[in-house]
Amino acid sequence: MLSAIAEGLQRVFALDRELWRIVALSLEVSLSAVLLATVLGLPLAAALAVKQFPGRRGVIVILNALMGLPPVVVGLLVYLLLSRAGPLGSLGLLFTPGAMIVAQTLLILPIIASLARQALEDAWREYEEQLRSLGAEGLQAALTLLWDARFSLVTAVLAGLGRASAEVGAVMIVGGNIDGVTRVMTTAIALETSKGDLPLALGLGFVLIAIVLALNTAAQLIKEAAQRRFG
């Protein structure tokens, strides 16, 4: 096992240019999806936390349920949307990194929105009376809440990032794992495994874990430093 890992890592680093292209595309796709899902998900979460409206509980239940959405199902839906005969086929996005970003965004939007909603709702319980007393309502209150809960929201965004960088089903279906175009870490691992090149698959897996670990460590350190500063 150990020798397989060592061989795998050796092989991975021997790939150099090809490897870094795969790593770079993985990061590009997953980080873009996280950015998009954050931009869409946080306002949704704030609205759900602050506003009372009919159907609110239904939306929350659905959002929570969608956290467990299987990546292959998301991939399939996006595939149907973007395929030549599909409603968005004219965009020509299928089998491009753009399609992969769309699929991962849809996959992690419920995760980021649900976790953020919970964090914001807890904060709102604490802040509501004070903010209303000061005259902050609606949008203003939501913005204040988002800014004040920013450290808890980091965790929601990291959960989305974890899901995006780990999933293989969605990017495989809408990206097609095309060498040099849409091949990312997870689809490369799946391919090498099915080819029987377990050491290389293992090596790629370790690189993926190392990257995710590094991103999370960085986020955690920033969060802790900021929290020490602002309480």
Next chain:
Amino acid sequence: MSASILPLTLDNVAYASNGQPIIPGISLAIEAGPSTIILGANGAGKSVLMRLMHGLLAPSAGSVRWNEADPSSVRRRQAMVFQRPVMLRRSAMANVVYALELAGVPAAEREAQALTALQEVGLRHLAHRPARVLSGGEQQRLALARAWALHPEVLFLDEPTASLDPGATREIETVIKAFDAAGTKIVMATHNLGQARRLGDEVLFIHQGRLAERSPVDQFFARPASPEAAAFIKGELPWV
């Protein structure tokens, strides 16, 4: 805009939560001038009554009327300090500036006004400290500075010293007296009899959601008119 938003008139105000009546019905008027202490045991309905007055809760029946028709003007001319201050994750000064911004004070004047308010409560030297790392007493003084900066006509205080030590309590009481001296109408809920004597001019005694008695403070403690108030004073005195 009228000269004063007072008097505040509560007309048969009732409040129920989940079908449970908390305030069965209260009628009273809060006049400008004397400091009003709302006294009563835990669970008597003091906090709910203050929230109804301040507008944080809507009555289930009856009406809460100010001597001013424009609701945004009414909101702007009163402030409330809660038992546990809620501070935003920013500096002490930024917390005061935030309140001034919501009150519509021009941006150029906010910092100077905030510093004046912090000076008033003795927190000028902590202006740039994050508000959430201040001690409980300092946070409550910051809450008072935030209210001070707004120059409210009426200041509601809901047990502002209930979770503070005697030293911090004294500091808070000093600031409340300064509000009173500056002409702000004080309406404060407490169950601390010593504090009621020190800060109050009149007492509204609340028992099980009803106004059991309303008397000048000296008379209230010397000759309580209602048996409930007499029992409360007797029961509470050993802990004053």
